[in-house]
Amino acid sequence: MAGKRDRVQVMAGLLLGVTALCSLTLLLAAGTSAVQTFAGAHTAIQATAAPQPLRGLTIAVDAGHGGYDGGAVGRVSGVAEKGLNLDVALHVQKLLLAHGADVVMTRTDDYALCDDDPPIRKKLQDMQRRAEIIRINDADMVISIHMNEYAGRSESGPQVFYREGCPAGRLLAGAIQEAMIRGLRPDKERTALGGDYYILTLGVPSVLVECGFLSNREEEARLMQEDYRRLAAQSIVQGVLDWQALKMEKPGALAAVDRSGEETGD
Ligand SMILES: [Zn+2]
Numbered sequence: 001m002a003g004k005r006d007r008v009q010v011m012a013g014l015l016l017g018v019t020a021l022c023s024l025t026l027l028l029a030a031g032t033s034a035v036q037t038f039a040g041a042h043t044a045i046q047a048t049a050a051p052q053p054l055r056g057l058t059i060a061v062d063a064g065h066g067g068y069d070g071g072a073v074g075r076v077s078g079v080a081e082k083g084l085n086l087d088v089a090l091h092v093q094k095l096l097l098a099h100g101a102d103v104v105m106t107r108t109d110d111y112a113l114c115d116d117d118p119p120i121r122k123k124l125q126d127m128q129r130r131a132e133i134i135r136i137n138d139a140d141m142v143i144s145i146h147m148n149e150y151a152g153r154s155e156s157g158p159q160v161f162y163r164e165g166c167p168a169g170r171l172l173a174g175a176i177q178e179a180m181i182r183g184l185r186p187d188k189e190r191t192a193l194g195g196d197y198y199i200l201t202l203g204v205p206s207v208l209v210e211c212g213f214l215s216n217r218e219e220e221a222r223l224m225q226e227d228y229r230r231l232a233a234q235s236i237v238q239g240v241l242d243w244q245a246l247k248m249e250k251p252g253a254l255a256a257v258d259r260s261g262e263e264t265g266d
Pocket of ligand 1: 064065071072081146147
């Protein structure tokens with residue numbers, strides 16, 4: 001009987017070995033391709049097996065609005081921008097992590113960062129606290145995720161903004177804008193634009209990505225689809241990868257705006 005049990009154990013050991021080998025082969029095979037797909041970003045094992053071109057970068061991902069502040073509203077569905085932003089932002093986070101970046105999220109659920117009844121404007125306190133999270137974590141880059149709206153319902157297409165006059169932001173925004181056009185194939189192909197947004201003034205390469213227009217019936221329907229939002233997230237991260245792969249000395253960012261004289265809510 002002992003001999004038989006030994007054989008059974010040997011067989012079990014062999015089977016385990018073969019299974020482990022198969023898994024390893026699968027993982028190795030998935031290593032390079034998994035990184036291109038959202039599915040590849042879900043497990044730590046695949047993330048480790050993937051190339052990590054963003055290692056050493058700390059990237060702040062900012063899901064616009066939240067809590068009391070819903071942001072833009074879908075014309076047809078009534079959906080609030082804040083939830084779509086968070087969904088895209090969480091996809092972007094996973095993909096960036098899979099490519100080796102450290103990621104700082106300004107929010108991870110449906111809340112605003114301001115107090116219920118602050119001594120200053122709620123929106124300003126909310127922005128100050130987002131900025132503070134980004135600053136104390138020493139982020140090298142800021143990606144703020146939003147959905148657009150416009151009075152005219154025909155406007156459509158992803159639109160990436162950078163801080164007006166900031167060469168570093170402009171380069172990054174251009175790379176992400178192009179990647180979104182390639183990835184999402186919008187009817188309207190926009191070019192990156194300079195803009196005046198608080199979140200872009202923290203002294204590092206920064207972009208504000210409007211993934212599409214909730215005021216446009218067709219684009220709203222697309223943005224309501226999870227697959228489309230994943231594709232938007234993939235395209236944003238592809239833009240970061242394209243930027244990272246540029247063989248050039250990248251221009252610096254404009255210095256952070258000095259807000260020391262600004263009223264604080266704390
Ligand atoms: Zn917004």
